[in-house]
Amino acid sequence: MTNQYYEFFCPVKVIAGKAALEHIPYELTGLGAKRPMIVTDKGVRAAGLLDPVIAACEESGLEIISIYDDVPPDSSTGVVKDIAGIYRREKCDSLIAVGGGSAIDTAKAVNILVSEGGDNIAEYSGAGIIKHPLKPFLVVPTTAGTGSEVTSVAVITDTAKSVKLPFTSSFLLPNAAVIDPRMTLTLPPHITAATAMDAMTHATEAFTCMAKNPLSDAYATAAIKKISASLLKVMDNPKDSDGRLELAQASTMAGIAFSNSMVGLVHALGHATGAICHLPHGLCMSLYLPYVLEYNLETIRGPLGELLLYIEGPEVYAATPASRRAEASISALRKLRDELFKRCKLPRTLKETGTVEEHQLDTIAEMAMDDGSMMFNPKEVTLEDARAVLKRAWA
Amino acid sequence: MLAKRIQPMVFQARRLYVELMFQVMGRALQAVSEIDAAVQKEARALPDGFLFEMMVMPDGSRLIVEHIGNGRFHYHGNTAPRPVDLSIQFKHIAHAFLVLSFQEKTSVAFANDRMLVDGDISYAIRMTRILNRLETFILPKLVAERAVKEYPSNLHLPEKLFSAARIYLKVASNFVETVRA
Numbered sequence: 163m164t165n166q167y168y169e170f171f172c173p174v175k176v177i178a179g180k181a182a183l184e185h186i187p188y189e190l191t192g193l194g195a196k197r198p199m200i201v202t203d204k205g206v207r208a209a210g211l212l213d214p215v216i217a218a219c220e221e222s223g224l225e226i227i228s229i230y231d232d233v234p235p236d237s238s239t240g241v242v243k244d245i246a247g248i249y250r251r252e253k254c255d256s257l258i259a260v261g262g263g264s265a266i267d268t269a270k271a272v273n274i275l276v277s278e279g280g281d282n283i284a285e286y287s288g289a290g291i292i293k294h295p296l297k298p299f300l301v302v303p304t305t306a307g308t309g310s311e312v313t314s315v316a317v318i319t320d321t322a323k324s325v326k327l328p329f330t331s332s333f334l335l336p337n338a339a340v341i342d343p344r345m346t347l348t349l350p351p352h353i354t355a356a357t358a359m360d361a362m363t364h365a366t367e368a369f370t371c372m373a374k375n376p377l378s379d380a381y382a383t384a385a386i387k388k389i390s391a392s393l394l395k396v397m398d399n400p401k402d403s404d405g406r407l408e409l410a411q412a413s414t415m416a417g418i419a420f421s422n423s424m425v426g427l428v429h430a431l432g433h434a435t436g437a438i439c440h441l442p443h444g445l446c447m448s449l450y451l452p453y454v455l456e457y458n459l460e461t462i463r464g465p466l467g468e469l470l471l472y473i474e475g476p477e478v479y480a481a482t483p484a485s486r487r488a489e490a491s492i493s494a495l496r497k498l499r500d501e502l503f504k505r506c507k508l509p510r511t512l513k514e515t516g517t518v519e520e521h522q523l524d525t526i527a528e529m530a531m532d533d534g535s536m537m538f539n540p541k542e543v544t545l546e547d548a549r550a551v552l553k554r555a556w557a
Numbered sequence: 558m559l560a561k562r563i564q565p566m567v568f569q570a571r572r573l574y575v576e577l578m579f580q581v582m583g584r585a586l587q588a589v590s591e592i593d594a595a596v597q598k599e600a601r602a603l604p605d606g607f608l609f610e611m612m613v614m615p616d617g618s619r620l621i622v623e624h625i626g627n628g629r630f631h632y633h634g635n636t637a638p639r640p641v642d643l644s645i646q647f648k649h650i651a652h653a654f655l656v657l658s659f660q661e662k663t664s665v666a667f668a669n670d671r672m673l674v675d676g677d678i679s680y681a682i683r684m685t686r687i688l689n690r691l692e693t694f695i696l697p698k699l700v701a702e703r704a705v706k707e708y709p710s711n712l713h714l715p716e717k718l719f720s721a722a723r724i725y726l727k728v729a730s731n732f733v734e735t736v737r738a
Contacts, residue, residue: 167669372668534679
């Protein structure tokens with residue numbers, strides 16, 4: 163009898179491709195919603211990304227009742243309370259998050275308050291607290307990396323206590339994720355690169371860490387194939403809307419993969435580095451990915467070797483001896499990072515960031531040891547191991 | 558037919574085994590925190606008075622330990638003096654049995670969604686490291702290798718035997734004290 167066991171869950175409707183935004187009114191009406199509120203940030207609004215969303219709704223006679231465009235990069239309990247207050251005052255009945263991870267997480271938290279009641283979002287922190295479906299909720303991602311549109315987690319900072327509150331419930335998942343290439347067309351090169359490498363890391367860790375399963379594997383490999391085929395093309399031609407759509411879909415697929423199989427040491431180190439040195443998450447992922455794969459190599463040789471097919475294509479895969487494929491996958495990822503460095507100076511080492519100082523490595527290692535992702539890394543990581551990986555990633 | 562008739566006895570035996578293992582583990586956690594510097598170092602990061610629970614859902618067997626300061630644990634049995642700070646909950650007694658009979662590693666059980674964490678995840682990671690350290694001491698190497706993700710290469714036989722003997726002695730004394738009380 164097999165010892166294998168896994169769970170896989172993703173009830174989010176994915177609406178992807180040309181004129182996807184124009185499906186929003188139909189989707190909301192189908193959910194019985196008539197008075198949507200948009201949650202976004204100033205950058206998204208300034209880039210004009212709200213215009214096609216609003217136009218798509220108004221053309222179908224669906225009025226956007228309220229727009230909150232002041233979500234900060236690190237959203238807080240106060241912001242969530244304010245938005246919930248506006249939602250109630252304006253008698254809204256649904257939410258549309260337009261933005262990256264912060265706007266999406268904020269909208270998830272707002273949805274808890276406006277559905278469950280109360281003003282203190284901290285009361286709902288933790289796993290399994292929410293027991294009922296929430297208000298209709300659509301997500302329109304404007305970056306191709308976080309995968310937040312298909313994850314059942316939100317993180318909000320409690321400013322009073324200076325702690326990050328996690329919220330986990332399948333009810334946080336949106337009813338639909340709307341992936342439209344228009345939303346990522348104007349992303350600057352360094353953000354395009356960093357967010358795509360974030361998605362690449364989600365998929366690679368999903369495929370190599372402990373909770374991998376056949377369904378998450380399928381999403382992870384498809385995501386890696388799309389990113390490998392499209393990222394450099396988009397970097398060379400940012401207006402390539404087909405390539406943009408490929409990256410956006412890959413991000414969603416990687417999100418589905420990692421939310422069902424979890425991530426490992428790259429994320430543990432990345433979360434700690436982000437918290438201590440305030441580096442963007444995607445950049446941290448890109449930076450640590452090859453070093454962690456090298457560290458885990460002997461534990462993940464099989465699956466990592468398989469990934470060569472999706473990173474480099476069938477010719478390279480067939481020409482590489484099976485015993486060398488895992489190393490070849492790491493080399494291919496290093497080559498991709500070198501190309502990104504040439505095009506947008508995306509740092510490949512901690513030293514290249516110019517932000518991290520060598521004396522901070524110990525603190526990063528210590529913080530990473532307590533990160534939840536550590537549990538799912540295929541190799542047991544000691545503090546000395548984490549320090550050694552950081553040292554290799556330094557320069 | 559026979560299998561159907563003995564099934565209730567199997568279920569009862571499994572329940573008793575899990576209950577016994579929780580009692581041993583709770584006492585062993587207290588013991589290892591009294592003798593091992595590495596465990597004490599890990600536990601010192603927990604707040605004083607921190608209550609940790611491991612239980613079987615919905616209301617099955619449980620063990621509760623408290624961090625009483627300076628890296629030391631106190632075993633409270635199956636009753637918490639106040640609401641617990643961190644709870645690791647097996648979804649079913651069958652899952653608890655898989656882990657406690659060392660058929661499934663703790664990390665694999667987490668990866669397989671056999672358990673839920675209610676509380677601060679970073680403390681759960683720390684407590685898992687402590688449980689792993691305990692298991693490497695008290696279980697024979699062959700069994701411990703089935704329980705933990707990676708058996709530590711720097712744990713040599715004399716240290717293991719000496720620590721295991723001290724832990725088992727303390728666990729036995731605690732059992733006797735409980736019976737006397």
